[in-house]
Amino acid sequence: MKTIIEPFQIKVVEPIHMTTPEDRERILTEAGFNLFLVRADDVLIDLLTDSGTGAMSAEQWAGIMRADESYAGARSFYRFEQRMQEITGFAQALPTHQGRASERILFELLGGEGKIVPNNAHFDTTRANVEHSGAEPVDLPIEEAKDPKNRHPFKGNINLRALEQLIERVGAERVPVVMVTVTNNSGGGQPVSIENLRGVRAICDHHRIPFFLDACRFAENAWFIKLREEGQQDRAVKDIVRDMFDLCDGATISAKKDGIVNIGGVLLMRDAELFQQATNLLILTEGYVTYGGLAGRDLEAMAQGFKEVLREDYLDYRIRSTAYLGEQLLSAGIAIVEPPGGHAIYVDAKAFCPHIPQAEFPGQAVVCGLYRIGGIRAVEIGSVMFGGGGHAPPAMELVRLAIPRRVYTQSHIDYVAEAMIELHARRDTLRGLRIAYEPPALRHFTARFEEL
Numbered sequence: 226m227k228t229i230i231e232p233f234q235i236k237v238v239e240p241i242h243m244t245t246p247e248d249r250e251r252i253l254t255e256a257g258f259n260l261f262l263v264r265a266d267d268v269l270i271d272l273l274t275d276s277g278t279g280a281m282s283a284e285q286w287a288g289i290m291r292a293d294e295s296y297a298g299a300r301s302f303y304r305f306e307q308r309m310q311e312i313t314g315f316a317q318a319l320p321t322h323q324g325r326a327s328e329r330i331l332f333e334l335l336g337g338e339g340k341i342v343p344n345n346a347h348f349d350t351t352r353a354n355v356e357h358s359g360a361e362p363v364d365l366p367i368e369e370a371k372d373p374k375n376r377h378p379f380k381g382n383i384n385l386r387a388l389e390q391l392i393e394r395v396g397a398e399r400v401p402v403v404m405v406t407v408t409n410n411s412g413g414g415q416p417v418s419i420e421n422l423r424g425v426r427a428i429c430d431h432h433r434i435p436f437f438l439d440a441c442r443f444a445e446n447a448w449f450i451k452l453r454e455e456g457q458q459d460r461a462v463k464d465i466v467r468d469m470f471d472l473c474d475g476a477t478i479s480a481k482k483d484g485i486v487n488i489g490g491v492l493l494m495r496d497a498e499l500f501q502q503a504t505n506l507l508i509l510t511e512g513y514v515t516y517g518g519l520a521g522r523d524l525e526a527m528a529q530g531f532k533e534v535l536r537e538d539y540l541d542y543r544i545r546s547t548a549y550l551g552e553q554l555l556s557a558g559i560a561i562v563e564p565p566g567g568h569a570i571y572v573d574a575k576a577f578c579p580h581i582p583q584a585e586f587p588g589q590a591v592v593c594g595l596y597r598i599g600g601i602r603a604v605e606i607g608s609v610m611f612g613g614g615g616h617a618p619p620a621m622e623l624v625r626l627a628i629p630r631r632v633y634t635q636s637h638i639d640y641v642a643e644a645m646i647e648l649h650a651r652r653d654t655l656r657g658l659r660i661a662y663e664p665p666a667l668r669h670f671t672a673r674f675e676e677l
């Protein structure tokens with residue numbers, strides 16, 4: 226069968242509203258041309274992020290009612306912990322309120338002045354937390370990742386040779402941890418192969434450096450491994466997931482992605498002493514160890530979400546429906562990061578509007594254009610997100626169309642493709658922008674722009 230059917234039916238619905246072009250013009254101006262500053266009610270289809278925006282299942286909602294809200298030792302915590310043990314093989318798991326809380330604890334312990342943290346590509350909050358600790362984040366993607374047209378099956382891989390050279394150049398004592406982000410969010414939602422993770426493990430063993438995963442999308446990554454990596458086709462996704470976690474010493478996870486919950490995070494670490502230090506910090510700033518800044522019901526929803534995300538019919542639908550949007554854009558001549566990623570399609574904004582120079586934020590121009598034309602919210606992943614604060618402009622100017630989990634149907638996606646294709650036909654009308662206000666860090670969230 227060619228049709229990708231959603232492997233679920235709809236029990237609860239939530240209306241969405243179309244705005245008029247005049248409304249959207251006013252809304253955009255009032256928001257300083259930053260879609261983070263637009264009210265969600267003024268958005269028809271929200272592809273800002275796949276983070277915390279998924280639809281929970283009947284079982285997850287049932288878990289929310291069953292949850293134990295005891296301060297210490299809640300039943301819901303033990304369900305959460307057991308699920309994490311089952312999936313990852315780690316003996317212990319700390320709950321946090323979201324991914325960046327795990328990152329903040331990790332880098333408070335391992336970061337610091339003079340330290341260098343390599344990653345295939347840091348996500349924005351990871352980069353900010355590394356820098357906040359005083360350490361320097363270094364991205365080491367493979368060469369193929371820099372070419373949006375290159376269809377390398379594991380474009381998320383870290384450049385092993387560059388990693389080895391970096392460690393040798395700066396000295397292993399300055400590298401407190403090597404991180405690999407699966408899938409690589411900033412680099413197009415591209416997967417990392419088991420072979421590459423094994424390579425990182427070997428380098429880390431050789432230099433005695435801990436290896437951590439930013440495992441936000443571990444299930445999607447494992448599905449790509451099953452589809453694309455030699456010898457993995459007949460294996461169960463859960464076994465591939467287990468291999469991924471077996472290779473690392475710890476992980477930061479935002480459960481708002483593959484946990485299919487609206488809030489939640491996880492911090493895993495094997496080292497007992499580090500775990501104890503992390504526990505102390507968790508209690509200081511997040512909450513007691515058996516809830517970590519969450520309610521019991523959130524732990525219950527996570528325990529169930531992490532189980533559902535490993536269903537292979539779900540992963541097949543998830544990855545194929547993202548690819549479906551990508552293929553439609555490609556066949557209309559719109560350049561995207563190829564091959565389509567797991568959770569999002571990344572449009573190449575430099576190719577989309579070659580008349581807008583990089584300094585005038587071509588990605589942000591496409592984001593504004595897409596909202597004007599169809600009430601669709603996307604996000605710029607380019608100079609707005611990664612520039613400023615003395616950073617060099619990034620290699621690619623991308624617009625990310627992130628697909629929330631289990632939320633939109635095929636006709637919603639067809640509508641997005643239609644709007645994008647129409648915008649592409651009128652791309653000459655897109656205008657560059659200038660920054661009117663920017664905060665000192667993570668400027669994309671609150672910056673304001675003026676159209677040129």
Ligand SMILES: *Cc1c(COP(=O)(O)O)cnc(C)c1O
Binds near residue numbers: 350
């Ligand atoms: C979302 C995300 C994070 C941060 O998680 P939050 O839950 O948003 O704090 C870190 N790394 C990657 C790769 C992510 O996608």
